[in-house]
Amino acid sequence: MQDPNEDTEWNDILRKKGILPPKEPEVTEEALAEMLEQTIQEKQSTEARLGKLSLDELDELEDDEDEAILLEYRRKRIAEMKAEAAISKFGRLVKSVLMTM
Template structure:
């Protein structure tokens, strides 16, 4: 008589038809399958935990889980740091010349800085500050700053105002100088946004060339 548990094509057909019962799974295989399911369950538990939850439940996991726990802890920590950087700013800050190196040149790795040199009493400067405040809220991962021109750069000529400098990782990537480049008081926030984002995109697409030089927009 043919063994019903034997791995044959005929037995497989009979099992599908319901003539033969399902193949008996050896006890060793059952134990291995159960262990694999338990491990998968533990992994899913890691994935769903926050940093605090991993710390709180650390004692509940065995020694064999330590490597996996550490891996997911590092993953959660990296995600948390990325979120902190992404939402680090969110408002138009004010700096003086003394803050320039720290806030602009040493802004940090991966940080874009948009700096507006302005003077009170110049309507277009006031308009651009309003637009930059809007953009700062829209792009909290970018540092938007303003500074009174002569406190930032001594004897900076009023005819060059407004001026916007764009930096990435402490290096200047573009500068927009003078009222004509902005189109006067008809400047819309969307237009200013496009000018800034265009610099970001160009530097991202042509890193090698544009990181060694910068775009000059001056009339």
């Protein structure tokens, strides 16, 4: 089988028909530099914001993050349990009566 990321006429046809996913755009040096600068700015703004908070505010922020993580874990676990319960169903139960003679 051919590489689906290869630039060929055949792969272009398959992309037009929706058989292959659209080709990912190549990342240029310019775009990479922009992403790097944006990430640095986000980190610096977060550090500056956290640096201005008091210890009580930092503790409250940490508690909020812990609670959000626990809620997300709970949602995932409930979804897993529901999926497991759906798989374990195997039809319906029929009450049968045995008659002895």
